[in-house]
Amino acid sequence: MQYRTLGRTGFKVSAISFGAWAIGGSWGTVKDADSIAALHKAIDMGVNFIDTADVYGDGRSEKLIAQVCKDRSEEIIVATKAGRRLNPHTADGYNRENLTKFVERSLKNLEVEALDLVQLHCPPTEVYYRPEVFDIMDDLQKQGKIQHYGVSVEKVEEALKAIEFPNVKTVQIIFNMFRQRPANLFFEQAKKRRIGILARVPLASGLLTGKMTPKTTFEKDDHRAFNRYGEAFDKGETFAGVDYEIGLQAVEELKNLLPEKMSLTQMALRWILMFDAVTCAIPGAKRPDQAEQNFSAADFPPLSEEMMHGINEIYEKYIKNPVHYLW
Known part of the structure; x- marks a missing residue:
């Protein structure tokens, strides 16, 4: 396993x-025993950084990680x-009362005295x-409730704006072979x-595993069934915003x-690590075998x-025009 420094946090992470996300919910049936086994397998392979959220299974993911x-x-x-616990999810909801409440709930779920990164x-x-929102985060840090804070964004423009605030230390953004725009500027x-960069949706919701076909079906509670067009949240979170059928065509060429x-999974993850600005990719794993497939990718030599060049040509052919400029 390789380790990289997470921005100015000082953390050395896998x-x-x-x-x-997947062990919390919105990815079909997930058994807690399998999730726990996958987490243990990841740690056995050298993983020392886990990314979660308070809304993943309404705290389920945080509690499993604590265990x-x-x-x-x-x-x-x-x-x-x-x-994201806010309903409605509005800018006004990002106030002192709500953010403090959310942080304190995560402290309880994760069973820690201070959160490593929010x-x-x-x-x-x-x-x-x-x-004023970032002032609140500064205050939570001064109070000892959090060690560091950053942002998770949908758009490159949001990321560029966020890093203007001096104490934002990390940005989580969608980056993969089908979502290349973050690398531009x-x-x-x-x-x-x-700034530490966490590359999320690294496998484009499974498209880049190469295991999906036009006949693949998804359970009703899987976001790949209910959010393809952004019905529940930003459509870019599902298949990285790529049309499913077009994505399958690109995958065949990859x-x-x-x-x-x-494997294609390993090539997709190794591709992300070719960018030295990226601190880590954060693929999900619902079972130990998935964890082993994912985390072994760091052991491969750099791509030629x-x-x-071949990956970029496929991106230009299938993906760039419909996706590149949206996020």
Whole structure:
């Protein structure tokens, strides 16, 4: 496993870490025993950073992580998020009372005295134009409830605005072979400010595993069934905003580029690590076998220039025009 420094936090985290949305919910049937086994497998493989949120299973994900961390001797860094519990989810809801309440609930769920990292959870764009919200986060840090804070964003423009605030130390953003825009300008600016970057949706909701077909079906409570067009939240969170059928066509061409003994999942994750601005990719895993597939990707050598060029050509052919400029 590779380790990279998470911006100015000082944390050294695994370059491929654990995204815990799937073990909370919205990904079909998930058994707690399998989730716990997947977390243990990840830690066995060197993962020391887990990303979750208070809304993942209404606290289920946080509580499972707390259970696993109690059983391990390793130091595990846990990032959570706050804000999406708001209903309605509005900028006005990002106030002192609500944010304090959300942070205190996560402290209880994770069974810690201070949260390692709290991220504002894809707030409305207007929040990034309200300095008072970031003042509240500063105060929560001074109170010892959180060690560090950052943001999780939908759009590159939001990321660029967020890092203007001096104590924002991390940005979580969708970045994968089907969502390449963050590399254009944002990565450069983030490096200048020593911002840690968490690449989420690294496998485009499973599209980039290469295991899906036009006949693949999803359970009703799986966001890949109910949010393809943004019915529940931003459509970019599902299949990275790529049309499913077009994505399948692109995946078939990507398979032709695969090196020997490397799966498409591993190539997709290794591609992300080719960008030194990225601190870590955070794929999800519902079972130990998925965890093993994901976290072994960091052990592969860098992708060749020829492969990187081929991946970019497929992106230009299928994905760039309909997706690139939306986020």
